[in-house]
Amino acid sequence: xxxxxxxxxxxxxxxxxxxxxxxxxxxxxxxxxxxxxxxxxxxxxxxxxxxxxxxxxxxxxxxxxxxxxxxxxxxxxxxxxxxxxxxxxxxxxxxxxxxxxxxxxxxxxxxxxxxxxxxxxxxxxxxxxxxxxxxxxxxxxxxxxxxxxxxxxxxxxxxxxxxxxxxxxxxxxxxxxxxxxxxxxxxxxxxxxxxxxxxxxxxxxxxxxxxxxxxxxxxxxxxxxxxxxxxxxxxxxxxxxxxxxxxxxxxxxxxxxxxxxxxxxxxxxxxxxxxxxxxxxxxxxxxxxxx
Amino acid sequence: xxxxxxxxxxxxxxxxxxxxxxxxxxxxxxxxxxxxxxxxxxxxxxxxxxxxxxxxxxxxxxxxxxxxxxxxxxxxxxxxxxxxxxxxxxxxxxxxxxxxxxxxxxxxxxxxxxxxxxxxxxxxxxxxxxxxxxxxxxxxxxxxxxxxxxxxxxxxxxxxxxxxxxxxxxxxxxxxxxxxxxxxxxxxxxxxxxxxxxxxxxxxxxxxxxxxxxxxxxxxxxxxxxxxxxxxxxxxxxxxxxxxxxxxxxxxxxxxxxxxxxxxxxxxxxxxxxxxxx
Numbered sequence: 346x347x348x349x350x351x352x353x354x355x356x357x358x359x360x361x362x363x364x365x366x367x368x369x370x371x372x373x374x375x376x377x378x379x380x381x382x383x384x385x386x387x388x389x390x391x392x393x394x395x396x397x398x399x400x401x402x403x404x405x406x407x408x409x410x411x412x413x414x415x416x417x418x419x420x421x422x423x424x425x426x427x428x429x430x431x432x433x434x435x436x437x438x439x440x441x442x443x444x445x446x447x448x449x450x451x452x453x454x455x456x457x458x459x460x461x462x463x464x465x466x467x468x469x470x471x472x473x474x475x476x477x478x479x480x481x482x483x484x485x486x487x488x489x490x491x492x493x494x495x496x497x498x499x500x501x502x503x504x505x506x507x508x509x510x511x512x513x514x515x516x517x518x519x520x521x522x523x524x525x526x527x528x529x530x531x532x533x534x535x536x537x538x539x540x541x542x543x544x545x546x547x548x549x550x551x552x553x554x555x556x557x558x559x560x561x562x563x564x565x566x567x568x569x570x571x572x573x574x575x576x577x578x579x580x581x582x583x584x585x586x587x588x589x590x591x592x593x594x595x596x597x598x599x600x601x602x603x604x605x606x607x608x609x610x611x612x613x614x615x616x617x618x619x620x621x622x623x624x625x626x627x628x629x630x631x632x633x634x635x636x
Numbered sequence: 637x638x639x640x641x642x643x644x645x646x647x648x649x650x651x652x653x654x655x656x657x658x659x660x661x662x663x664x665x666x667x668x669x670x671x672x673x674x675x676x677x678x679x680x681x682x683x684x685x686x687x688x689x690x691x692x693x694x695x696x697x698x699x700x701x702x703x704x705x706x707x708x709x710x711x712x713x714x715x716x717x718x719x720x721x722x723x724x725x726x727x728x729x730x731x732x733x734x735x736x737x738x739x740x741x742x743x744x745x746x747x748x749x750x751x752x753x754x755x756x757x758x759x760x761x762x763x764x765x766x767x768x769x770x771x772x773x774x775x776x777x778x779x780x781x782x783x784x785x786x787x788x789x790x791x792x793x794x795x796x797x798x799x800x801x802x803x804x805x806x807x808x809x810x811x812x813x814x815x816x817x818x819x820x821x822x823x824x825x826x827x828x829x830x831x832x833x834x835x836x837x838x839x840x841x842x843x844x845x846x847x848x849x850x851x852x853x854x855x856x857x858x859x860x861x862x863x864x865x866x867x868x869x870x871x872x873x874x875x876x877x878x879x880x881x882x883x884x885x886x887x888x889x890x891x892x893x894x895x896x897x898x899x900x901x902x903x904x905x906x907x908x909x910x911x912x913x914x
Contacts, residue, residue: 365726366810368819373722377734380715384787385740388752391763395755434661441658444645453659455902456666462841462894463669464848465746466868467887470875471669474676481672506665529642538644546644567745570850570868574875587747587851594751594855603755606748617743621736 389610396607399600407604412580413589419497420586424565427504428512432558434505435512436550442513443520460509465570472503473575495577500585503572504565511564512557519553552627556620563616567609673891676884688885696862697870697886700778704866705846708785712842716793717835721827723794724801725809735798738791746788750855753784776858781866784852789845796838797831800908804830837904844897848890 396404407413442454460468475482476493483494493499523546531541569587577583584592586609593602645651678685688694723735741749757764757774767774774780812826828835850868857864865873867886874883 366813367725367806368813368822369721370726370728373718374728376715376718377722380718380790381734381737384783384790385737388756388787389740391756391761392748392752434665437654437658438662440645441654444643445651445655447655449659451902453662455898456662458898458901459666459670459894462844462897464850464868464871464887464890464894466850466871467673467848467890467894468669470871470883470887471672474880475669475672481668506669509666525643528644532643538647538650541644563743567743567748569745569747574872587745590745590747590751591855594754599755599760602751606745606751609745610748613743613745613748614740617739618736621739 392603392607392610395599395603399604403600404604407601408608410601412584413586413605415581416584416586416589419500419583420566423497423500423504423585424562424568426501427508427565428558428561430501430505431508431512431561432554435509435557435561436516436554438513439516439520443517457513458510460507465507465568466574468506469503469571469574472506472571473499476502476575494575495579495583497576497583499575499577500572500583503575504568507568507571508561508564511561512554515553515557515560516550519550523549552623556624556627559616559620559623563613563620566616567613670891670895673884673888676880677888679881679884684881685885685888688882689889691882693862693865694870694882694886697865697867698889700781700865701847701867704778704782704785705843707782708789708846709839709843711786712790713793713835713839715790716795716797716838716842719794720797720801724798725806738794741788741791746849746851747855749787750784750852753780753787753852754856757783775856776860777864780856781853781864784856785846785849788849788852789842792842792845793835793838796834796841800831800834801827833904833907837901840897840900844893847893 438453438457442450442457473494474480476486476499477483478487478492478494480494483492486493491498493502527545528541531545532538536544567587568585569591572585573588576585576588578588586605590602590605590609593599593605645654677688680688689698719734719738723731744752754775755761757767757780759765759768759773759775764775774783808830809822809826812822817825847866848868849866850872853866854869854872857866857869859865859869859873861873867890871883871886871890874880874886
């Protein structure tokens with residue numbers, strides 16, 4: 346083999362063609378680019394062009410409509426509450442699934458992914474039924490004067506349900522790979538569990554927690570199917586932003602729908618980018634530059 | 637201090653509290669909804685359940701949903717394999733950008749996804765107007781439903797394959813090429829056996845999302861009963877008609893698919909951890 350030295354370090358990243366031993370570069374690049382352009386980029390550019398064509402004043406008028414602003418607020422606050430809940434719940438679940446052995450553990454692990462597998466509309470009608478005044482949970486909560494269904498609290502419940510797996514599944518692998526030495530040393534020196542958790546474990550876990558919470562937040566911002574059934578959808582109080590887009594569409598106000606949608610999409614894409622950059626950084630730190 | 641108490645949370649009391657809390661919360665938050673779906677669906681007994689499934693419109697919704705999945709899943713499987721092959725087997729400028737682009741459908745609200753297609757292919761969109769000259773209507777008909785479903789579910793296969801293929805590396809495949817394997821032989825004999833379990837899970841997950849998509853589909857479908865009503869849209873329709881048992885009957889079919897998906901995932905993970913041990 347003539348060019349065995351091709352793997353020698355000081356080569357730049359701009360790879361020479363000869364290094365491509367494996368076949369199919371052209372074909373897979375072609376298929377992928379064609380697919381991504383047709384399915385993702387073309388429709389997205391359509392929205393951008395459509396929104397750009399409407400002019401700044403009209404755009405601002407539509408986006409700052411009081412009902413729209415109210416729905417932005419409701420959505421962001423509910424998504425924040427839902428992802429905070431999931432940070433706590435997800436950390437607990439990841440901890441229990443990694444650290445302990447007990448009967449039924451595999452089942453518990455499997456059911457964590459239910460919210461990803463269950464269609465959102467099904468989740469929506471189910472949660473609405475559970476938390477309605479006559480429902481199993483609604484009846485109990487009503488005795489304490491707590492109303493969930495058809496209030497903003499219902500939105501939080503639906504968002505939290507649909508994004509449960511994010512934190513669990515990002516924290517779990519980090520906990521699994523955690524080297525035990527520091528922790529064992531601290532425990533054997535007599536530090537309390539809480540101190541060790543706070544001083545040694547949490548500093549390693551929190552980047553994963555932030556990533557999982559961020560993903561959960563991003564997902565919650567766009568959630569529609571699970572939310573509409575339990576939210577009550579009264580203007581200014583319990584309308585989420587996805588529903589707002591839908592409402593404008595049903596009024597045949599395409600300009601308003603696309604203006605709101607472009608704001609939502611811009612925010613989602615920025616979040617996605619931020620999470621990706623953040624994840625790349627902390628993974629690098631975690632693996633000491635290896636990853 | 638006992639010799640066993642090595643790590644945080646190993647104490648018997650804290651251990652029991654945490655496990656108990658985790659089990660109770662999961663039972664209340666994740667398990668109970670499943671119980672609700674099936675008890676509501678069976679509220680009129682098995683005969684009523686079967687009767688609700690055999691309803692003309694429910695059967696049509698099941699048929700349409702399966703048809704959409706049948707078109708979407710193979711398409712996204714082929715795309716996912718090509719994308720995973722591309723980003724894990726070659727290094728080229730823009731590789732990371734591609735891997736990020738594919739996450740867009742995860743980040744975009746399903747309603748926005750539906751709107752994207754409606755703006756482009758609807759009667760006001762430029763592609764829609766152009767197609768309209770040839771009397772081709774994609775929106776408010778099954779092609780539109782298929783298109784948005786492809787959009788929403790396109791990352792799943794690639795997402796399952798990329799980490800695995802990255803971890804496996806390209807040594808085996810390069811060896812096969814040196815030994816004279818053709819591209820197709822290489823994929824069928826070397827790559828496919830290595831990735832088949834992750835691929836299977838990716839396909840099952842794509843299927844679960846394809847049959848269950850609601851937000852994007854409801855924007856482009858028009859929800860015409862007996863025509864463009866998929867199973868999730870049918871769930872909504874029945875629920876709004878106050879036909880609660882009917883709605884949960886349709887929902888139970890979707891929940892069944894979700895449970896199969898979870899079972900496959902568990903089996904796949906078990907197979908993978910076993911193959912790592914040996």
